[in-house]
Amino acid sequence: MFAVIGNPNAASLTYYGLHSLQHRGQEGAGISVLNANGDINTIKGEGLLTDVVSDPAILGKLSGSYSVGHIRYPSNGAKGYDNVQPLMMKMSDEKFAIAYNGNITNTIALRSELEDQGSVFHASGDAEILVHLMRRKKGAFLDRLKASLLELEGAFNYFILHDSGVYAVRDRKGIRPLCIGKLTDGGYVFASETCALGIVGATYIRDVMPGEIVYVEDGKIMSTFFTDDCLHAICLMEYVYFARPDSDLEERNVHSFRKQSGIELYHESHVDADMVIGVPDSSISAATGYAEAAGLPNEMGLIKNRYVGRTFIKPTQALREQGVRMKLAPIPSVVKGKRLVVIDDSIVRGTTSRRIVQMLRDAGATEIHMRVSSPPIMYPCVYGVDTSHREDLLAHQLDLEEMRRHIKADSLEFLSREGTVKALQRSKSLGPNCGVCMACFTGEYPTDLSAESFKNGKQA
Numbered sequence: 001m002f003a004v005i006g007n008p009n010a011a012s013l014t015y016y017g018l019h020s021l022q023h024r025g026q027e028g029a030g031i032s033v034l035n036a037n038g039d040i041n042t043i044k045g046e047g048l049l050t051d052v053v054s055d056p057a058i059l060g061k062l063s064g065s066y067s068v069g070h071i072r073y074p075s076n077g078a079k080g081y082d083n084v085q086p087l088m089m090k091m092s093d094e095k096f097a098i099a100y101n102g103n104i105t106n107t108i109a110l111r112s113e114l115e116d117q118g119s120v121f122h123a124s125g126d127a128e129i130l131v132h133l134m135r136r137k138k139g140a141f142l143d144r145l146k147a148s149l150l151e152l153e154g155a156f157n158y159f160i161l162h163d164s165g166v167y168a169v170r171d172r173k174g175i176r177p178l179c180i181g182k183l184t185d186g187g188y189v190f191a192s193e194t195c196a197l198g199i200v201g202a203t204y205i206r207d208v209m210p211g212e213i214v215y216v217e218d219g220k221i222m223s224t225f226f227t228d229d230c231l232h233a234i235c236l237m238e239y240v241y242f243a244r245p246d247s248d249l250e251e252r253n254v255h256s257f258r259k260q261s262g263i264e265l266y267h268e269s270h271v272d273a274d275m276v277i278g279v280p281d282s283s284i285s286a287a288t289g290y291a292e293a294a295g296l297p298n299e300m301g302l303i304k305n306r307y308v309g310r311t312f313i314k315p316t317q318a319l320r321e322q323g324v325r326m327k328l329a330p331i332p333s334v335v336k337g338k339r340l341v342v343i344d345d346s347i348v349r350g351t352t353s354r355r356i357v358q359m360l361r362d363a364g365a366t367e368i369h370m371r372v373s374s375p376p377i378m379y380p381c382v383y384g385v386d387t388s389h390r391e392d393l394l395a396h397q398l399d400l401e402e403m404r405r406h407i408k409a410d411s412l413e414f415l416s417r418e419g420t421v422k423a424l425q426r427s428k429s430l431g432p433n434c435g436v437c438m439a440c441f442t443g444e445y446p447t448d449l450s451a452e453s454f455k456n457g458k459q460a
Helices: 010-019 107-116 129-135 141-149 236-242 254-269 284-294 317-327 351-362 400-407 417-427
Strands: 002-005 028-034 040-046 066-072 087-090 095-104 154-162 165-170 179-183 188-191 202-207 212-217 220-225 232-235 275-278 302-304 328-330 339-344 367-372 411-414 434-437
Touching (some): 002 165, 010 028, 010 066, 010 188, 040 095, 066 154, 066 165, 129 141, 141 165, 141 212, 236 434, 254 284, 254 411, 254 417, 302 351, 351 367, 351 400
Parallel strands (some): 339 367, 367 411
Antiparallel strands (some): 002 066, 002 188, 028 040, 095 154, 154 165, 179 202, 212 220
16 A cells, blocks of 8 residues: 655655555555545556556546555455445545555454444445444544544554545554655655655655554644554564565565575575575575575576566466466576575465476476475464465465475475574564564464454364
8 A cells, every 4th residue: 555645746656656566466456636626536447557557647637635545465355346445435524535455354243233234335345344434433533533443353554535634544463564754845655665665755754553543734744543452463474475675664674584584494404405596586585595504506597477476466276376387487507407495485375386396397407495484374364365264275284294295396394483583583673562473374363353254264
């Protein structure tokens, strides 16, 4: 997500900010702008941002100094235009454009209650629940917002474009990243990652805190909290996979963490080999760390097709398998006759790993030792990563040796949980109150999962 507050070029800046965040989703994109007349104009559609905004002249029609933008990765809610954000909601006395990142775990109970009270939902995802809750309450905007946020469980970042301005919200555990930047030519921005700041000429100020609501009033950053029951528990998979390596999350650089993970991985499970290769792109940093620790060449043994998106976030297994075949290709002259240590950031379903091993064998590699720079993913994520069913997770179904045979590698090892903690500590200390959510590795969830939607055993 990306938002601009108090700059006349809000639409264009949001476009460039979202372009830097395209790695976070590929199913839809949209921008909403509040103009001088108090109207909210929106452009959105399915596909990549460049598909939605194919003509730069479109942005010129979105005049205004306040905007919110969104890139969609559908972990919850069906595909289709109705679920592309920002979501527009116009009432007789106020207007909203909502952009949202995360997963509300008590969605089913809340939607059922709201529908019984007469609410009509236009999308199947979680985003508009907040507005319906707010409309059931009386009082000032911030009071209604705070009271409504207290009813939500799970992970959620919200950007709310309202008649009165832009509001940024982060859930009480801070599971998804969110930061604030200041524009050199006036105004502020909010973004999911710091990598989106530089391209628009913004300087990082700080992260939005767990449980915090941030807005701008009279040119100044204003802050209030909707609860004092807060905890830093940013999702570890943000560091492992989702975020760009040039981003800083909770003041820890993503590349530094991944490189340190590779170093820890070598110390835990080194093997005799001729070279190290990383699976592009999110594993390159870990491969660098492993190779430096091992004193081995770090070669480019796999080439990525830059015009194919991230296969893990494809919506179906068939598309993921097709995407792997299209995305990666080995370099036979590099890998032929070599014993390889192949570094990957994670194994979820095993689709990519199995294909990679087969491609490298076909290219002439004599040994393939798969090393994974995170622990085995054994539990579903209920906070916005599309691993909501245990039966989808290879490490939940198979033990280590069975996984090795499944992907057909000569050996397979994962970074331990203890090694991951060391990498977190050595890449940068965040202080005693800043931690991470490792639920997909440990099964220890930082929020209440007693809601009806998580009692069937398929998600919890």
